[in-house]
Amino acid sequence: MTTEIIRIFDGDMNCIGEKAREEVHRTGDWHETFHCWFSLGEDILVQKRSKTKKDYPGLFDITSAGHLMADETIQDGVRELEEELGVKLQYNDLISLGIIKEEIKLETIYDREFCHVFLYECGEMPTFTLQEEEVESIHKIRLEDALNLFNGVSQTIEVTPVDGGASQNVSKDSFVGHDGYYIEVFKRIKELRKKPL
Known part of the structure; x- marks a missing residue:
């Protein structure tokens, strides 16, 4: 398996070197990630991570x-969309939601990220070809319901597979533990929708 080398940063986002990805998650170095959320009407699309994933298997998370x-720029992050979802987009198709600083510390991983967050507003439901070792399925959730869930207003939320399967109600425990991050992203999407065109 190829060792993935990523840039590492101090807390002010100054690059201070490079390290292997596995080492970065062990030592808790700040590093960059590319996040892209898909929206369709009032819904946000989330992926269900593959059950074979090393980190957070079987949990719901960012679309991609x-x-x-x-050796990559932020613009190069669009490759993730084609790799994971089979959806080919250009960087210019995306709306920047800014950078969000995010941190998760568990027994198995210390993950500190500068997340470059983007939104893709779908005109219609994309045709997904999923990378099975990464993504089990794609589901839709209502943006307002998601905000209520992560703000503690609701205890469960309805998630519906985009391939037409049965809906189910799930709690926050069914999502990767990015609670504060999710709230910030969903607020930014909601604000974006209030702006006049």
């Missing part, structure tokens, strides 16, 4: 996300 390698 990945690490930026040491």
Whole structure:
């Protein structure tokens, strides 16, 4: 397996070197990731991570996300969309939601990220060809319901597979533990929708 080398940063986002991805997650170095959320009408699309994933298997998360390698620009992050979802987009198709600083510390991983966050507003439901070792399925959730869930107003939320399967109600425990990050992203999407065209 190829060792993935990524840039590492101090807390003010100054690049201070490069390290292997696995080492970065062990030592908790700040690093860059590319996140892209898909929206369709009032819904946000989330991926269900493959059950074979090393980190957070079987949990719901960002539509598509990945690490930026040491030789990549932010614009190169669009490759994740084609790799994971089979959806080919250009960087110019995306709306920037800014950079969000995010941190998760568990027994198995210390993950500190500068997340370059983007939104893709779908005109219609994309045709997905999923990378099975990464993504099990794609589901839709209502933006307002998601905000209520992560703000503690609701205890469960309805998630519906985009391929027409049965809906189910799930709690926050069914999502990767990015609670504060999710709230910030969903607020930014909601604000974006209020702006006049």
